[in-house]
Amino acid sequence: MYDGDIASVLISEQQINDKITELAKQIDEDYQHLRGGDLVLVGVLKGAVMVMTDLARALPQPAQLEFMAVSSYGSSTSSSGVVRILKDLDRDIAGKHVLIVEDIIDSGLTLSWLLKNLASRDPASLEVCTLLRKPDAVQVEVPLRYVGFDIPNEFVVGYGLDFAERYRDLPYIGSLDPKVYTSGA
Numbered sequence: 001m002y003d004g005d006i007a008s009v010l011i012s013e014q015q016i017n018d019k020i021t022e023l024a025k026q027i028d029e030d031y032q033h034l035r036g037g038d039l040v041l042v043g044v045l046k047g048a049v050m051v052m053t054d055l056a057r058a059l060p061q062p063a064q065l066e067f068m069a070v071s072s073y074g075s076s077t078s079s080s081g082v083v084r085i086l087k088d089l090d091r092d093i094a095g096k097h098v099l100i101v102e103d104i105i106d107s108g109l110t111l112s113w114l115l116k117n118l119a120s121r122d123p124a125s126l127e128v129c130t131l132l133r134k135p136d137a138v139q140v141e142v143p144l145r146y147v148g149f150d151i152p153n154e155f156v157v158g159y160g161l162d163f164a165e166r167y168r169d170l171p172y173i174g175s176l177d178p179k180v181y182t183s184g185a
């Protein structure tokens with residue numbers, strides 16, 4: 001699959017599984033007081049699709065699954081800084097405990113925009129869970145309650161993450177060989 005495009009495997013399928021289990025346990029403990037009440041997971045499509053479905057299944061307590069689709073990267077390896085809502089939430093989140101589920105925080109521009117947007121809808125609480133973070137790429141500091149892995153400042157793909165809509169279906173996270181985005185292939 002995608003022979004030669006992946007320079008190296010950064011995080012294996014097993015490492016992802018173990019981390020999701022660990023994050024789900026932490027989240028379950030922190031939201032125990034809700035007793036199955038108003039926890040709403042908001043998955044940010046498309047990148048967060050794998051994290052969202054795996055995390056929801058690993059989480060012992062019930063949660064509602066909601067999705068937003070936003071995009072700022074398009075077919076580039078750097079954020080345009082302009083976040084577009086492609087699909088909004090279907091439901092009101094006022095009074096709900098909202099946990100945003102993301103695949104990656106890179107520059108922080110998407111999340112910073114999203115936090116402001118969702119905070120204005122008056123949730124009871126608003127926190128973030130991300131599988132990946134690139135500490136060296138951050139342009140805007142954003143409060144992150146749950147972080148799976150800190151990774152180097154390289155463009156990565158797989159497990160939901162794409163380059164020009166490809167590679168999302170890889171079961172692991174790998175560094176994309178720069179030849180893929182420099183040659184226009």
Ligand SMILES: O=P(O)(O)OC[C@H]1O[C@H](OP(=O)(O)OP(=O)(O)O)[C@H](O)[C@@H]1O
Pocket residue numbers: 044045046047048070071072073074079102103104105106107108109110111161162
């Ligand atoms: O911290 P940032 O620099 O803003 O980057 C992070 C965002 O970029 C990606 O989304 P993208 O715009 O590629 O849309 P996608 O999820 O549909 O791939 C990723 O899924 C995050 O939402």
Ligand code: HPA
Pocket residue numbers: 073104106154155156157161162163
């Ligand atoms: O490294 C990345 N890979 C794929 N999508 C992304 N969106 C932000 N950073 C990345």
Ligand SMILES: [Mg+2]
Pocket residue numbers: 047073074161162163
């Ligand atoms: Mg993308």
